[in-house]
Amino acid sequence: MIVNRRVAEIIIGAIPILMLLGLWEYLTVTKIAPPTLLPSPGAVFMRFVQLLGDSNFLGHAGVTLYRLFCGFGLAVIVGVGLGIAGVGSPLIGSLLRPVIRVLAPVPKIALYPAFMLTLGFDHASKIALVFADAMFPILLATYQGALAVDTKLVWSARAMGMSRTKALFTVVLTAALPSILTGCRIGLIISCIVVFLSEMISSTDGLGHLLVRAARNFQTVDMFVPIIAISALGLLLNAGFNALRTRLLRGFPEES
Amino acid sequence: MKSLTAIPGAPPLIACFCLLLGWELLARWIGLDSLPPAWETLKSLPAILKDPRSLYDILSSVRRMATGFALALAFAIPIGLLMGRSRKVAAFFNPFFMIIYPVPKAALMPIIMLWLGIGEASKTLVIFLGVSLPVIYHTYQGSKAVGEKLLWSGAAMGMTPLQRLFRIVLPAAMPEIMVGCRTGLVLALITMVTSEMIVRQAGIGNLLFNSLDLAQYEAVYATIIIVGVLGFVLDLIFEKLRGIVVGWADPVHQIAVGSA
Numbered sequence: 001m002i003v004n005r006r007v008a009e010i011i012i013g014a015i016p017i018l019m020l021l022g023l024w025e026y027l028t029v030t031k032i033a034p035p036t037l038l039p040s041p042g043a044v045f046m047r048f049v050q051l052l053g054d055s056n057f058l059g060h061a062g063v064t065l066y067r068l069f070c071g072f073g074l075a076v077i078v079g080v081g082l083g084i085a086g087v088g089s090p091l092i093g094s095l096l097r098p099v100i101r102v103l104a105p106v107p108k109i110a111l112y113p114a115f116m117l118t119l120g121f122d123h124a125s126k127i128a129l130v131f132a133d134a135m136f137p138i139l140l141a142t143y144q145g146a147l148a149v150d151t152k153l154v155w156s157a158r159a160m161g162m163s164r165t166k167a168l169f170t171v172v173l174t175a176a177l178p179s180i181l182t183g184c185r186i187g188l189i190i191s192c193i194v195v196f197l198s199e200m201i202s203s204t205d206g207l208g209h210l211l212v213r214a215a216r217n218f219q220t221v222d223m224f225v226p227i228i229a230i231s232a233l234g235l236l237l238n239a240g241f242n243a244l245r246t247r248l249l250r251g252f253p254e255e256s
Numbered sequence: 257m258k259s260l261t262a263i264p265g266a267p268p269l270i271a272c273f274c275l276l277l278g279w280e281l282l283a284r285w286i287g288l289d290s291l292p293p294a295w296e297t298l299k300s301l302p303a304i305l306k307d308p309r310s311l312y313d314i315l316s317s318v319r320r321m322a323t324g325f326a327l328a329l330a331f332a333i334p335i336g337l338l339m340g341r342s343r344k345v346a347a348f349f350n351p352f353f354m355i356i357y358p359v360p361k362a363a364l365m366p367i368i369m370l371w372l373g374i375g376e377a378s379k380t381l382v383i384f385l386g387v388s389l390p391v392i393y394h395t396y397q398g399s400k401a402v403g404e405k406l407l408w409s410g411a412a413m414g415m416t417p418l419q420r421l422f423r424i425v426l427p428a429a430m431p432e433i434m435v436g437c438r439t440g441l442v443l444a445l446i447t448m449v450t451s452e453m454i455v456r457q458a459g460i461g462n463l464l465f466n467s468l469d470l471a472q473y474e475a476v477y478a479t480i481i482i483v484g485v486l487g488f489v490l491d492l493i494f495e496k497l498r499g500i501v502v503g504w505a506d507p508v509h510q511i512a513v514g515s516a
Contacts, residue, residue, distance in 0.1 A: 012344060013351035020352075037370055098271035105491035107446040109453065110460075110483040113468050113476050117290035193360040200363055201453045208363070212454075215366035223367055227359065234358025 039221040047221050048228055057210070061229065064195055064206040067123055071130025072191040076184055079135045080173075083142025083180075088168040093143075100140065108132040112198060126198045126206075133194045134187035141183020145176035178252055181245045188241055192234040196226075268488075292474050300474040301481065310463050314482065317448055317459035320376065324383025325444040332388045332440075333433060336395025341425060346396065353389060361386040362450035369455065379451060379459075386447030387440040394436025398429030431505035434498045441494055445487050 021041055027033040028040035035043075051057040086093040111132060115125035149172050157167040173180075199208025207226045214222035276294045283293040304310050339346040365382050372378040402425050410420045452461025460483055467475035 009343075009347035010351075012347045013349075016348060016352040017355065094267075098267035099275070102268050102271045102275070102488060105442050106484040106487045107442070107449050109446055109450045110464070110480050112453070113464050114291075114480055117468070117473060117476065118288065189358055192358060193363075196360050197362055197450050197454070201450075211363060211366065215370075220367075220370065223370075227363055227367075230363070231355075231359045235355065238358065 036218065036220060039224065043221055044224045044228065048225050051225055060206055060210055061233075064199065064208070064230075065233075067126045067130060067199075067206070068191050068195045070123070071127040071195065072134050072188055074127070074131045075134035075138055075187055075191070078131070079138030079183070079187070080142045080180060083139045084146055084168060084173055084176075086143050087146040087149075087172060088164070096143070100136070100143075104136050104140070108136075109194070109197065112201060116202060121202060121204075126195060126203070129198050130191045130195050134191045137186040137190065138180070138183040141186070142176060142180045145179025145183075146172050148179070149175040178249055181241075181248065185238065185241050185245070188237055189234055192230065192237060196230045290473050292477060297474050297477040297481065300478045304463075304475060304478050304482070313459050313463045317452065317461075318486075320379050320459070321383055321444045321448045324380045324448070325387050325441060327380070328384045328387035328391060328440060328444075329437065331384070332391035332436075333395050336392045336433070336436075337399045337421065337425060337429070339392070339396040340399025340402070340429065341421070346400075349392075353392065357389060362447050362454060365451045365454050374455070374457060379448075382451045383444050383447050387444045390439040390443060391433075391436040394439070395429060395433045398432025398436075399425050401432070402428040431498075431502045434494075434502055438491065438494045438498070441490055442487065445483070445490065449483055 024038070024041050028035065028038055082092075082096060086096040108129065112125070112129050115128045115132075119125040119128055153171050153175055154167050157171045158164070162170070195206070196208040196211075199206035200212050201208075203209040203212075207230050211223055211226040214220075214226070276298075280294040283291045335349065339349055361382060364385065365378070368378045368381055372381065406424050406428065407420055410424050415423065448459070449461050449464075452459040453465060454461075456462050456465050460479065464476060464479045464483075467473075467479060
């Protein structure tokens, strides 16, 4: 019964996606939209598959991935570190809160010109932007998660002779893990999007640059491929991260 | 003695001051041409705000943002409510939204410009796309969580389904909807700046890169400050609005960060 319902829901859920593809195909087949403006889904898909075997394309994708993971990795280290430190020390916490309050709603992408001016046009400025954008959700999630940890857990650990710092890293960090991982997942998707945008704004390589190059040459098919590639990458990373999360959180109470 | 941090609004101001001070010191220490000291940058702010051209750029950006945001709310809140109240509608839309969630909306700008031209329509559409998803998501979550007992009571008292939607579901979901709107507002600003930086044609994003190309570094940083202040002020206004509209609800701890 429940299985039937899930199958039905999957079928219902497939309808809008298929409808969109159908509309796209219809517009191209009937030539309502000229192929120079809207290539057929088949053409885009074939080009995507073809490029997946192209070493040049994979090189661009590799550059994008490198920037993504450097920025995201830094953001996780700094975000989790600062978040835990902010809970561990009231002084750091009271310093941190106003700074977050001011900086969190600021569109980090506006800092990109500043990064370009100070860090140059190569990897560093893009990594810095990814870091700045991904850090805040991770920091906030860590801070809020760590604040919500039951103080009794810390007291118990302290009563058993654990040092403050050790309790912070073994008890609080672990207990806040669900929240931290949620923050990281948001940060990961943001990194994925931001790295692509930064490459579109100014770059000579990477998937974002491929899109801009195609747009300049009016190669519509090649404009769709990088967008599909980065979105697929986002979905893949998200799924991978969810799998990792379930593994890490085995034994934690189920979170809604 | 009243502590300085107890004054409302003081901590963010102090934080701003510290950030500017840190910038000033860093700039003086590095001594790079492309990183002017904070004070020099602040001095160039009035010039930008007085220049009618740049002021026009900024205001037209803000207007587009407001239009895109308003359209997105008008579209997203009803869809979110429907999804929250009907399992079928939710099952219909959920996978679709999940797939388009990681698509960088501002990156669609070149394609949309092919179709709609370089005018207002494409710029507003991109902002609309960027804002819609989080608002739909939060409205969905909020209206899904409305207590069934409330609805049953309403039904028992003879309320029609439409009345229940407007008198029970909408108010009950309001706190969560406001969270979505707040995220959406930040996203509207991000999408606007990003898309303008990508196409470099009008608005704040263009202003940024124009000054960059002309090597007017103070102007670049001053524009960044304008965008930053805009983000902060919009968020602040929204927080106040939230307090007025749903002051009865607990302030929701949430992650008000997103990206286009």
